[in-house]
Structure formats: structure tokens, C-alpha cells
Amino acid sequence: MLEVEKLHVRYLTPRGPVRAVDGVSFNITPGEVFGLAGESGSGKSTIAHAIMRLLHPPAVITGGQVHFGGDDVLDMDDDELNEFRWGQVSMVFQSAMNALNPVLTVGEQITDVIDRHLHLPKKEARERAAFLLDLVGIEPSRIDSYPHQLSGGMRQRVVIAIALALNPPLMIMDEPTTALDVVVQKEIMQQIEQLKEKMGFSILFITHDLSLMVEFSDRIGVMYAGEIVELAPAKELFENPLHPYTQGLMNSFPSITGPKVKLTGIPGAPPDMVEPPSGCRFHPRCPHAMEKCSTIVPRLQEIKPEHFVACHLY
Ligand SMILES: Nc1ncnc2c1ncn2[C@@H]1O[C@H](COP(=O)(O)OP(=O)(O)OP(=O)(O)O)[C@@H](O)[C@H]1O
Secondary structure: OEEEEEEEEEEEEOOEEEEEEEEEEEEEOOOOEEEEEOOOOOOHHHHHHHHOOOOOOOEEEEEEEEEEOOEEHHHOOHHHHHHHHHHHEEEEOOOHHHHOOOOOOHHHHHHHHHHHHHOOOHHHHHHHHHHHHHHOOOOHHHHHOOHHHOOHHHHHHHHHHHHHOOOOOEEEEEOOOOOOOHHHHHHHHHHHHHHHHHHOOEEEEEOOOHHHHHHHOOEEEEEEOOEEEEEEEHHHHHHOOOOHHHHHHHOOOOOOOOOOOOOOOOOOOOOOOOOOOOOOOOHHHOOOOOHHHHOOOOOOEEEEOOEEEOOOOO
């Protein structure tokens, strides 16, 4: 359904171009949850914005393609983009709950999207808004509430209701629950999963919370410094991470059920993306680095069925 191919995005800065996304390829099939994992600054949000065509200068897409259902997203004109956004793909941001308009009721904000795209009579649009609120677990009688009268979790549910308003086949969720406490976070993620089963949409799920990602994704792409370094089904990635960076990530969070192990984390800091390291970008932080790692760029290769890794160890 969604195909991203060799996508390159640069931010043009006075210091030189920041190579935020460097040749990233992946696809998402109907009904699939595809996770993008990686440390802060690895390029996850830039990919999401590129897919939605929401990048503005200093960002420039310098190469690659994005296709949605066969349509060339990077070539769409304004009318096509209007239909594409919300209708085909909607997006829930981390801070979206704070982006609700404080002087409009939640009902007005949901019907606004419905009005603009479906042109339903007022009464029907309001009925659909109430239905959507119910769908995301908010009492439909709260339709005339203002955002400040709702909790953070409820506001985020309203944002999800807006994203579902036109029943799009793909939702991009960029840290959709990060600003919420863990209990509410889990409730909302479970509700999203149920809605997905019911409505059949796919999700591009972005978070740096790897345990949440493993739980809710079908497949995961691990990003490091603008590149996908490993891509595999979630369970396989969790049980058998191959890339030293993924192994480090997996070692950075505790398990509640497994045996007690010392958390090691990943020493060092992500590289400067104006001048990323030569060869494998992870080599300066890698415990297994060999001589060729600093000179030869490892290509993403299928090591086992559906398990891809870019590392000279394999
Ligand atoms: N407006 C900008 N100008 C210059 N560089 C930018 C700009 N926006 C992002 N970047 C750089 O692009 C790279 C990718 O950023 P991006 O926000 O996509 O990463 P991310 O993985 O989504 O991080 P986070 O988890 O913190 O959102 C980073 O190195 C970041 O510093």
C-alpha cells in the first residue's frame, strides 16, 4: 500500500546539509503495523513528514520515491494532496493533543474535518462526530466540551477520532502516547489496536519506546543516523536482534518478566549528521567494529527470511 524507496532528505543549514534521511526504503501492507525505531534524531519524524508532504525549507527531498496505492505522492498537486491527507493518510503527533483549538468544542473540531471532505449535512456530521468519540472511548455526550475540560488522555483520543474521521487506510502515529502516563498510554494503544482490527487500517508507528513498539508492531525498521540498519518481524527482532545497534537498544530497557540482567545501553552519542562517520555510521560506537567498518558501507541484506540487516558481521 505504501512504498518508500531510497528516500533522501536534507536540512540545508549554514554548517552544511544535515543528512537526516539517507536512502531509506520500506513498504507497508494493508492492515499492517510497521514500526520505525531509533534514537532521537535518527530521522523517524522526517520520514513521516516526507510521506505526508509536510516538509518545508530548510528541508528538501533530494532523492527517492513515495508511492501510495500506486500514486506518486511526491508528484501530487495541491488538490491531490488535499484528498491524500486525511482521506488516504492521517497523522497523530506526539503533541497533537495540545494542538486542539481551545475556543472550539471537540465536536466542532471533528465536524470541521468531516465538513471539509465529506460535505455531509450538519446533523449527519454531528452524528458521525458523536460516533467517532464513542469509537475512541469518549462518552458522546462530551461532544460540546472544550479541550480544557478534558484530560490529556481524552484530548489525545479526540485527536485520534479526528484522524479516523474519514476512515483512511493508513494512519501515521508519531509518538502518539509519549506525553501520557504509562497506564493511559497502554489503554490508548490497546484501543487503537482494536480499532485497527475493526476498521482494517495500517499504521506507521514511530516511537523510541522499544518495548511498546515490539508489542504493537508487526514489523520494525531500526533507524540509525538516517539509515535503516535492521528490518524484521517484531518478534524476530526482539528475540534475535542482529545489528549491534539493535542489540544495544534491546539492552537499554528492562524486562518485567525475564531474569534480572544488567542494562548496558549504548556508549557514546549519535553522530553529527552534517559529517556522518565514513563506512558504517555506527562503527565509532560499535563493540564489534572491524577495520572495514570504517571504510566500507554495509548494505541492507536479507540474512534470514524477512530479516534484513546492514552489518559486516553477517
Ligand atoms: N529544521 C531543521 N534544521 C536542521 N536540522 C534538522 C531540522 N529538523 C530536524 N533536523 C535534524 O534532522 C535529523 C533527524 O531529525 P528527526 O526529527 O527526523 O529525528 P527523529 O528520529 O524523529 O527524532 P525524535 O525522536 O527526537 O523526534 C536530526 O539530526 C535533526 O537534528
